[in-house]
Amino acid sequence: MADAFVLQNEKNGHVITLAGNPNVGKSTVFNQLTGLKQHTGNWPGKTVGLAEGITETKGKYYCLVDLPGTYSLSSNSEEEEVAQAFIQSDLSEATICVCDATSLERSLNLVLQIMQITDKVVVCVNLIDEARKKGIVVDIEKLQSLLGVPVIATAARQTEGLDDLMATLAKVVAGEVKMNPYMKEALVSLEGNQEENTKALLDRATVIANDVVEFTDEDYNRGDRKLDQILTQRMTGLPIMILLLIIIFWLTIQGANVPSNAIANLFSVIGGYLNQFASYIQMPEWLRGALIDGIYNVLSTVISVMLPPMAIFFPLFTLLEDFGYLPRVAFNLDKNFAKAGACGKQALTMCMGFGCNAAGVVGTRIINSPREKLIAIVTNNFVPCNGRFPILISIITMFFVGSSVSLGNGLLSAIFLAATVILGVLTTFWISQLLSKTILKGVPSSFTLELPPYRKPQIGSVIVRSIFDRTLFVLWRAIIVAAPAGLVIWMMANIMIGDSSILSLVTNVIDPFARLMGLDGTILMAFILGFPANEIVIPIMVMGYLSKSTLFEFDSLDQFKQLLLDNGWTWLTAANTILFTIYHWPCSTTLFTIYQETKSSKWTWISFLVPTVMGIGTLMLTTFLAHLFHLV
Numbered sequence: 001m002a003d004a005f006v007l008q009n010e011k012n013g014h015v016i017t018l019a020g021n022p023n024v025g026k027s028t029v030f031n032q033l034t035g036l037k038q039h040t041g042n043w044p045g046k047t048v049g050l051a052e053g054i055t056e057t058k059g060k061y062y063c064l065v066d067l068p069g070t071y072s073l074s075s076n077s078e079e080e081e082v083a084q085a086f087i088q089s090d091l092s093e094a095t096i097c098v099c100d101a102t103s104l105e106r107s108l109n110l111v112l113q114i115m116q117i118t119d120k121v122v123v124c125v126n127l128i129d130e131a132r133k134k135g136i137v138v139d140i141e142k143l144q145s146l147l148g149v150p151v152i153a154t155a156a157r158q159t160e161g162l163d164d165l166m167a168t169l170a171k172v173v174a175g176e177v178k179m180n181p182y183m184k185e186a187l188v189s190l191e192g193n194q195e196e197n198t199k200a201l202l203d204r205a206t207v208i209a210n211d212v213v214e215f216t217d218e219d220y221n222r223g224d225r226k227l228d229q230i231l232t233q234r235m236t237g238l239p240i241m242i243l244l245l246i247i248i249f250w251l252t253i254q255g256a257n258v259p260s261n262a263i264a265n266l267f268s269v270i271g272g273y274l275n276q277f278a279s280y281i282q283m284p285e286w287l288r289g290a291l292i293d294g295i296y297n298v299l300s301t302v303i304s305v306m307l308p309p310m311a312i313f314f315p316l317f318t319l320l321e322d323f324g325y326l327p328r329v330a331f332n333l334d335k336n337f338a339k340a341g342a343c344g345k346q347a348l349t350m351c352m353g354f355g356c357n358a359a360g361v362v363g364t365r366i367i368n369s370p371r372e373k374l375i376a377i378v379t380n381n382f383v384p385c386n387g388r389f390p391i392l393i394s395i396i397t398m399f400f401v402g403s404s405v406s407l408g409n410g411l412l413s414a415i416f417l418a419a420t421v422i423l424g425v426l427t428t429f430w431i432s433q434l435l436s437k438t439i440l441k442g443v444p445s446s447f448t449l450e451l452p453p454y455r456k457p458q459i460g461s462v463i464v465r466s467i468f469d470r471t472l473f474v475l476w477r478a479i480i481v482a483a484p485a486g487l488v489i490w491m492m493a494n495i496m497i498g499d500s501s502i503l504s505l506v507t508n509v510i511d512p513f514a515r516l517m518g519l520d521g522t523i524l525m526a527f528i529l530g531f532p533a534n535e536i537v538i539p540i541m542v543m544g545y546l547s548k549s550t551l552f553e554f555d556s557l558d559q560f561k562q563l564l565l566d567n568g569w570t571w572l573t574a575a576n577t578i579l580f581t582i583y584h585w586p587c588s589t590t591l592f593t594i595y596q597e598t599k600s601s602k603w604t605w606i607s608f609l610v611p612t613v614m615g616i617g618t619l620m621l622t623t624f625l626a627h628l629f630h631l632v
């Protein structure tokens, strides 16, 4: 296993491992030193897989490798195995062990384990600023002499102590500073029976921690505990969660309205000029149609519909993440997941799914039990990702609220949207339970969910991370899919076989089936062609209805609604489209990610079929009932 590691930069400097417990700031140290932007956030288990980056001190280069957080090296999980193998491999020349100054005892346990397998270790006692604030004093010098390896105190977020850390690291790599030989001997003599070893190390960690840590304020986390009483108690936890959901959606819908219209107008003005230019240079009509009516129009719809809500939603979400709220969500939902035979950590991967289901699927690596990991993967698609929000918001606003986005309507839309999302979450519970009673039988594993301290979010990093890492990333992905899709759809709408276009031919073929589901051929077609990315479902639907090459001007939702009504939409069509948005196959990126994570076409197929069958079944049922009771 140790030889299996391949780094891109190993030739470019001494390879240094960053190891430590979850959520102690490894990625923050890594980012500060390398200038890279690994995902950081206030919850345990963000980093999955290895990340590498280069840093330079005094003319020497170091290739830092950021490991996922682990509590031990005893091979309980994939991550621990990887961490141990990497630290032991010939590749790693030294290890920086990052510790949490506010809970040193637990950190030291891992430090001692690492010192048993390598003697080039630098201990980095991070979060020292947080410790100071809580009145926790760590005697760094004493710790250094007790451990027999260099110890540096840092506050990585403020870059405090990092120069010192690198200078010391350089000495350790050069062999100028070595581990105290007595300490090494003492540790080696402990080895033997695994169980005894574990216990001996734990005892040793406790003794050292008691010796070097002093609490000047015994009740140091009283503020956190008070807040937790409100945010995680049964009576208040759930209502607050729902309220936060509504507030976030409200701010998103309300705030996105004006910029969305402005961007759409801007694009239509530019589109006008492009058309003028095309006729000026006498561009052939088919080429003009393909480029402007096809590619340009789909692109501009995707951007104007998606960019503003994402630019609001992601920063809000990231703020909560940084503050430490996500683990509280997991805590509140833990019982429900346990009842469904699944893992409470699934709440975290579910939250990631709000941004992008593919990201949620990758996030399931924090779940150790393979059975529970599969449950989390198969059900991740039931929370709507960012690409699906625009479909939900526009249809809710048009059909269930009243199409002008005023303050009151915005709030009502937000409540409806929250209800839709909650339906998705409930479905997650039901399907998880179904899976664990059938093809994924087993008892739920127990784990201790950690509630990290609340931290003041850093506005700068929130903006950088949410705009650059998330918003632009997701938007870019949508754009590279939308451009070719726009072309294909335009061609389908314009290439004629006999009297009708390919698009209307295909639409007519699937129409009867779609009618059984209370949809129509065009809607189903839009979802099918939206397989590469849900963002393009609405533009395709519009093109299909207009079935002319001239794409409409998206001036207002009223016009859009009229178009839908003209094509026979009823409240049932709208409701079914909303349901189908949360109950249908995952997009191609997500499926590909599922295949990469599971390495199994069987589970990829199951992930495809479960929501699809569920959606078709539900829609047929609602349609049947609505007709039975003469509701439409």
Ligand SMILES: Nc1nc2c(ncn2[C@@H]2O[C@H](COP(=O)(O)OP(=O)(O)OP(=O)(O)O)[C@@H](O)[C@H]2O)c(=O)[nH]1
Pocket (backbone or CB within 6 Å): 020, 021, 022, 023, 024, 025, 026, 027, 028, 029, 039, 040, 041, 042, 043, 044, 045, 046, 047, 048, 068, 069, 070, 126, 127, 128, 129, 130, 154, 155, 156, 157, 158, 322, 455
């Ligand atoms: N106050 C303070 N906060 C810090 C410091 N270092 C990191 N943080 C915060 O601690 C949280 C966790 O940091 P990460 O760098 O993501 O932790 P990690 O060890 O990589 O976590 P995993 O990848 O989940 O194992 C983030 O909210 C950081 O902003 C520090 O020195 N002081």
Ligand SMILES: [Mg+2]
Pocket (backbone or CB within 6 Å): 026, 027, 028, 039, 040, 046, 047, 066, 067, 068, 069
């Ligand atoms: Mg990390």
